[in-house]
Amino acid sequence: MKKVFKVVLIIIVVIVVVVGILASYIALRSIPKYTAEEIDIKVESTPARVLQGTKLASMLCRNCHYNDATQKFTGKELKEAPQFGTIHTANITQDTVAGIGKWSDGDIIYLIRTGIKPDGQYIPPYMPKLIHISDEDIYSIVAFLRSSNNWVQADNTRQPKSKPSFLTKFLITIGAAKPFDYPKEKIPASDTTDLVKWGKYISCYQLECFSCHSKDFAKNDFYTPEKSTGFFGGGNEIFNQEGKKLVTLNITMDENTGIGTWTEEQFIKAVRSGVVPNNKPALRYPMQPYSNLTDIEVKAIYVYLKTIPKLNHKVERKFD
Ligand code: HEC
Ligand code: HEC
Structure with a gap:
C-alpha cells in the first residue's frame, strides 16, 4: 500500500511541476512572430473609393480606433475585451511615427486580411480580420486611410502597448487563435442584382x-x-x-x-x-x-x- 501511495504522490508532483512550467512558459512568452508577405499593390484613390471606404470604416473601424479626445483614429483603451487583457487599439492616422503613415498599401491589406503586421507581429482576435471582403472594398478602406478625412490626419498621440492576458497567450500557444491565410485568388465585388x-x-x-x-x-x-x-x-x-x-x-x-x-x-x-x-x-x-x-x-x-x-x-x- 505504502509503495502505491508513494508512486501516486510522485506522479502528482510530476504533473504539478509540468503544468507549472507550462503555465509560466505561456505567461512569460510574448505573442509569437510570423512572417508578413509583401503584397505588391498600389491602390489608386478615386472619389468613389474614398466614399465607400469612409462608409465602411465608419461601421468597421471607428468603434475601436476613434478617440473622442482627439476626434481622430488615434486609438484608445478597448474596454469591451477584458478577457483578452489590457488592450489599446492603435493610432492608424497618417502620422509617420505614431500612426501608419509609413505602411505600404500592401502592408495594410495584408494586416486586415491575416492579422499580421509588417514587422511580423500578430494581432489576436480582439481585432477582427476581413478574410472574405472584396478586393474593391479593401482598396476603398485603404483609399479612406490615405484620404483628407479629418479622422485620419496625422496626429502623434501614442497608445501604451497592449498587455495580452494569460488567456490570449494560451489561445495562441494551443493554436486556437492564429493568423488567417491570405486569399489565394482575387475576391470580386458582390453581385448586387441578386x-x-x-x-x-x-x-x-x-x-x-x-x-x-x-x-x-x-x-x-x-x-x-x-x-x-x-x-x-x-x-x-x-x-x-x-x-x-x-x-x-x-x-x-x-x-x-x-x-x-x-x-x-x-x-x-x-x-x-x-x-x-x-x-x-x-x-x-x-x-x-x-x-x-x-x-x-x-x-x-x-x-x-x-x-x-x-x-x-x-x-x-x-x-x-
Ligand atoms: C459587435 C457585435 C454585433 C454585430 C457586429 C452586429 N450585432 Fe446585431 N446585436 C448585437 C447585440 C449585442 C444585440 C442586442 C442589443 C441589446 O440587447 O440592446 C443585437 C441586436 C440586433 C437586432 C435586434 C433583434 C431583436 O430581436 O430585437 C437585430 C435585428 C440585429 N442585431 C441585426 C444585426 C445586423 C443585420 C448586423 C450586421 C449588419 C448586426 N446585427 C451586427 C451585436 C451585434
Ligand atoms: C474590435 C476592435 C477593432 C476593430 C473593429 C478594428 N481594430 Fe484595428 N486594432 C485593434 C487593436 C486592439 C489594435 C492593436 C493591437 C495590438 O496592440 O497588438 C489594432 C491595430 C490596428 C493596426 C496596426 C497599427 C500599428 O501601428 O500597429 C491597423 C493598421 C488597424 N488596426 C487597422 C484597422 C482597420 C483599417 C479597421 C477597420 C477595417 C480596424 N483596424 C478595426 C482593434 C480593432
Whole structure:
C-alpha cells in the first residue's frame, strides 16, 4: 500500500511541476512572430473609393480606433475585451511615427486580411480580420486611410502597448487563435442584382453580422460562416464599453424565438436606427445603428436571412 501511495504522490508532483512550467512558459512568452508577405499593390484613390471606404470604416473601424479626445483614429483603451487583457487599439492616422503613415498599401491589406503586421507581429482576435471582403472594398478602406478625412490626419498621440492576458497567450500557444491565410485568388465585388447573394455578402463577409450573432466567437467558422455553431441564432456573450455583459439576439426567422414575425420595414428600422418593434428599449452598443447602410442594403440582409435555417433558440435581452 505504502509503495502505491508513494508512486501516486510522485506522479502528482510530476504533473504539478509540468503544468507549472507550462503555465509560466505561456505567461512569460510574448505573442509569437510570423512572417508578413509583401503584397505588391498600389491602390489608386478615386472619389468613389474614398466614399465607400469612409462608409465602411465608419461601421468597421471607428468603434475601436476613434478617440473622442482627439476626434481622430488615434486609438484608445478597448474596454469591451477584458478577457483578452489590457488592450489599446492603435493610432492608424497618417502620422509617420505614431500612426501608419509609413505602411505600404500592401502592408495594410495584408494586416486586415491575416492579422499580421509588417514587422511580423500578430494581432489576436480582439481585432477582427476581413478574410472574405472584396478586393474593391479593401482598396476603398485603404483609399479612406490615405484620404483628407479629418479622422485620419496625422496626429502623434501614442497608445501604451497592449498587455495580452494569460488567456490570449494560451489561445495562441494551443493554436486556437492564429493568423488567417491570405486569399489565394482575387475576391470580386458582390453581385448586387441578386439580393440573396448581396445580403449574404454584407452580413457574412463585409460587416460580419454572423460573428456576433452566432452562439460563441470561439465556435465561429470564419472561413465558412454558415458552419458556425448556432449560425445567426444569438446567445453570444459580449461586453459593452463599460465592460458590462450583453447577449446577442436570435435574428433567424424563427417565429417564436427569432425575428420571424418582423416585417421588412421593422427590420430596416431596427438595423439602421436601433429602434425595435413593440416599444421595446432601443438596441444598445455594441450593436451599432448601421445608419450608413441604405434601405436596399438592409433589405438584402433581410432577404438573405429568410433563406437560412430558422433556429429555435430563446435568448433574453440582458438589462443590468
Ligand atoms: C474590435 C476592435 C477593432 C476593430 C473593429 C478594428 N481594430 Fe484595428 N486594432 C485593434 C487593436 C486592439 C489594435 C492593436 C493591437 C495590438 O496592440 O497588438 C489594432 C491595430 C490596428 C493596426 C496596426 C497599427 C500599428 O501601428 O500597429 C491597423 C493598421 C488597424 N488596426 C487597422 C484597422 C482597420 C483599417 C479597421 C477597420 C477595417 C480596424 N483596424 C478595426 C482593434 C480593432
Ligand atoms: C459587435 C457585435 C454585433 C454585430 C457586429 C452586429 N450585432 Fe446585431 N446585436 C448585437 C447585440 C449585442 C444585440 C442586442 C442589443 C441589446 O440587447 O440592446 C443585437 C441586436 C440586433 C437586432 C435586434 C433583434 C431583436 O430581436 O430585437 C437585430 C435585428 C440585429 N442585431 C441585426 C444585426 C445586423 C443585420 C448586423 C450586421 C449588419 C448586426 N446585427 C451586427 C451585436 C451585434
